Amino acid sequence: MKRRAFLGTIGSTASLGTLAYATRGASDTLEVRIWLSERAATYDGVADRIRAYLDETLALGYWTLETSIGGSVSVSTEAAARLTHRGEWPMALASGTLGGRDLEPASDVNLLVTDGGMERAPTGYGVPHIASVGGARHIAALESFDDIVVDDARSIVPNTTPARTMQVLLHEIGHALGLDHKDGVAFVHDGALVATPMLSSYAWDPTYERNASPCGTTIPASDDRKQMLSFAFSSCARRRLANYDGEIRF
Template identity: 75%
Template structure:
């Protein structure tokens, strides 16, 4: 579904032969570039905070992380999910790849951060190599990684800033080919903790699945605290280890 959405979005900009997946070794560079809407760019320190968290969460040993900031992008709305799901951001990336816009995409993840609200889902959206997420104001208010994350499972509280950075990691996961089934939830310290690809779907009654492709069932969150983890599940990490796609 997400790959078809991307191809449909770029169809009016480029032929399908222009955008393709390249084969590469799994232990090479993972290129991630971040852009900001004009509203998101007004928050001091937001780029540095994203860089700090991604340097931790994407340091998986499968690649050398090449993390860069692309600059500011004018957008029609701060609704991050709409910008990708309805094609505006994928079309901008495609136009940049074709030299028709002053925007230089990278091969793996092209992430747009907006100041969109994080109260009602969807708050972000990700398709192959392209993603967007709202909540710039929340990311800017995050404390340093070592002050927020606890334990080897990288548990964080279910607060707006921590939830926003987890959604950002979640959408990057989609851009790299992961889906919600690569996420798990588990009981730990009296709480239910959800990993990035599952996130708050773990306690959403409307979420249809009762198990993950990792082979685990979703535990009940009734009468338990709800917390988040910034660490990808083991099966998500296995999928990322096999990632070999790149946007030409």
């Protein structure tokens, strides 16, 4: 059933509609498969580092997380957002091949990581079941989860380029699971403004609507506060994830 829903979603990525999720059984498995562009694969340990972080951030109580590595693929560009937004990555998954390599999609999230730059947005893109993000070199340089986290309860970390790259990766996975920017929040911790994955750097964008969150919170003014990141999805986002069952209906 999840396989049919996945293929139907790929066929509709060009005209995404309103998403609705039924209740998911507590014993179900969340499948995340990771692919690397050929350039991204030249950095040692990228896929293993991603899997280690997903084990810390996506191993939630309502599913069993199953991560796997799909291998490396040849892509037309390292600009990760373009690969999904313009259809190359979704269509490759739908056809089951890319650059001469056979692809076997996972049911829930198919993540492509490239060596694209992280300086100029968009640095990643996510649609139902499919995501892509750049920054492989920064992920390779990222410290272990235990070494970087400064607050265990909310997985707060400094706003460095490697940490921001990993949060963007979580952000795009959130989109692949049906989350939106409005499922993110920001809060003040020890004088710093901390953004959760689905809000991310929008937290300190002065043009972003700061009081429109359906999660029941407003975004505190950034002022001269230090900027920090959280790898933990907001309670609002987690409530939506708890209702995800792999089905996407338009």
